Amino acid sequence: MDETVLQHSIPAPVPSERTGQVVMDVRTIKKSLPLGREQIDILKGISFQIFSGEFVSIIGPSGSGKSTLLGIIAGLDNPTSGEVLIDGVDIARMTEGRLAEVRNSKIGMVFQAFNLIPTLTAQENVEVPLYVGKHKLSPSARAKELLGLVGLSHRLGHRPTQLSGGEQQRVAIARALATNPAIVIADEPTGNLDAKNGENILNLITDLRTQMGKTFIIATHDQNVAARAERAIHILDGLVESIDTRLERGSE
Ligand SMILES: Nc1ncnc2c1ncn2[C@@H]1O[C@H](COP(=O)(O)OP(=O)(O)OP(=O)(O)O)[C@@H](O)[C@H]1O
Numbered sequence: 196m197d198e199t200v201l202q203h204s205i206p207a208p209v210p211s212e213r214t215g216q217v218v219m220d221v222r223t224i225k226k227s228l229p230l231g232r233e234q235i236d237i238l239k240g241i242s243f244q245i246f247s248g249e250f251v252s253i254i255g256p257s258g259s260g261k262s263t264l265l266g267i268i269a270g271l272d273n274p275t276s277g278e279v280l281i282d283g284v285d286i287a288r289m290t291e292g293r294l295a296e297v298r299n300s301k302i303g304m305v306f307q308a309f310n311l312i313p314t315l316t317a318q319e320n321v322e323v324p325l326y327v328g329k330h331k332l333s334p335s336a337r338a339k340e341l342l343g344l345v346g347l348s349h350r351l352g353h354r355p356t357q358l359s360g361g362e363q364q365r366v367a368i369a370r371a372l373a374t375n376p377a378i379v380i381a382d383e384p385t386g387n388l389d390a391k392n393g394e395n396i397l398n399l400i401t402d403l404r405t406q407m408g409k410t411f412i413i414a415t416h417d418q419n420v421a422a423r424a425e426r427a428i429h430i431l432d433g434l435v436e437s438i439d440t441r442l443e444r445g446s447e
């Protein structure tokens with residue numbers, strides 16, 4: 196690993212157990228969109244690194260560019276310039292086919308509005324990613340296992356409209372984990388939930404991280420989510436304002 200690059204991009208000290216593998220290296224991401232005759236600069240040069248097994252929150256006011264950034268690092272959207280290296284390979288320049296493969300195998304995505312397929316049951320929703328690409332896992336066995344893990348063994352046959360908001364988000368998390376991705380990216384996963392369900396989802400994420408060693412990157416307004424993360428990347432007006440670690444933020 197190139198230590199000079201690492202030190203340059205990470206201003207805050209990283210606790211020793213996370214100085215290991217860089218799973219994602221985001222380099223000078225810019226995103227501009229045309230707006231009438233003008234151009235709007237949404238992201239203005241964002242850089243950071245994510246280490247294996249970390250829980251990182253992306254924090255910033257509404258409109259600061261969090262969802263745009265997550266879409267780009269998840270490979271759902273292209274940056275205007277810059278690189279997103281996952282395991283050392285730039286996803287921003289991959290062919291559509293290769294990118295679909297990487298998205299399917301390495302990244303799980305959770306959205307604020309759950310985004311489940313309404314006509315499918317909980318179990319079928321979790322199976323979907325396993326029917327895309329090549330996977331050794333049995334879709335139905337894997338879906339049942341994951342729905343058990345998120346506490347929904349008794350809701351396998353329910354469709355999204357027959358589930359509460361918190362239950363739908365748990366199905367969405369199970370779906371994000373289906374292909375056993377190293378990285379789970381979540382955009383406001385507790386944004387549509389009440390405090391209690393938000394707390395349950397947060398406990399679930401914390402447990403999954405400990406049990407499965409997943410890396411979680413979560414954009415949020417929710418101070419409770421931010422307080423649980425080990426590092427917080429603060430975004431302001433399309434730029435990284437600061438990156439702080441939990442150690443520096445005190446005893447939350
Ligand atoms: N397709 C688009 N065309 C023009 N402007 C856009 C487009 N998508 C997003 N924007 C603008 O880019 C900025 C960043 O949007 P983004 O959704 O990334 O913010 P956010 O930090 O996720 O906000 P929130 O906390 O409200 O979800 C906003 O000012 C938004 O209006």
Ligand SMILES: [Mg+2]
Nearest residue numbers: 261262263382
């Ligand atoms: Mg957003």
